[in-house]
Amino acid sequence: MARRCELTGKGVQSGHLVSHSNRKTKRRFLPNLFHVTLQSDSLQRAVRLRVSAHALRSVEHRGGLDAFLAKASEEELSQGARELKREIAKKAAVAQ
Template sequence: MSRRCELTGKGVQTGNLVSHSNRKTRTRFLPNLVNVTLTSDILARAVRLRVSAAALRSVEHRGGLDAFLAKARDEELSQNARELKRDIAKKQAAAAQA
C-alpha cells in the first residue's frame, strides 16, 4: 500500500530538519492518511478509500464524494477512484436520458 492519497495524489515529501546550530539531516514528511468510508449518493453505495485529512475536508466542502470526483482531474486520482468517477458519470448520463 503506497503512501499516497487516492483523491488528491498527495504523497511523501523529502526535506531537511534544520537544528538550532543549522545542521541539516534528511527526513521524510508523510501525508496524514486515513482510511474512510465515503458514500456515493448517485451510486447509492459506500466506498472505502485511503485519503489525506485535507482531502477529506475538501470532499465535505464540495458537497460530497460525487461532486468532488466530478471536478477532480484524472491524473491526480488513483485507479480505483478513476473507475468510481467513470461509474458515477455513466449513472448520471443514464439518469439524464431517462
C-alpha cells in the same frame, strides 16, 4: 501500499531537519492519511478509500464524493478512484 492520497495524489515529501546549530539531515514529511468510508449518492453504496485529511475536508466542502470526483482531474486520482468516477458519470448520463 504507497503513502499517497487516492483523491488528491498528495504523497511523501522530503526535506531537511534543521538543528539548533543549523546542521541539516534528511527527513520525510508523511501525508496525514486515513481509511475512510464515503457514501456515493448516485451509486447508492459506500466506498472505502485512503485519503488525506485535506482531501476529506475538500470532499465535504464540495458537497460529497460525487461532486468532488466530477470536478477532479484524472491525473491525480488513483486507479480505483478513476473507475469510481467513470461509474458515477455513467449513472448520471443514464439518469438524464
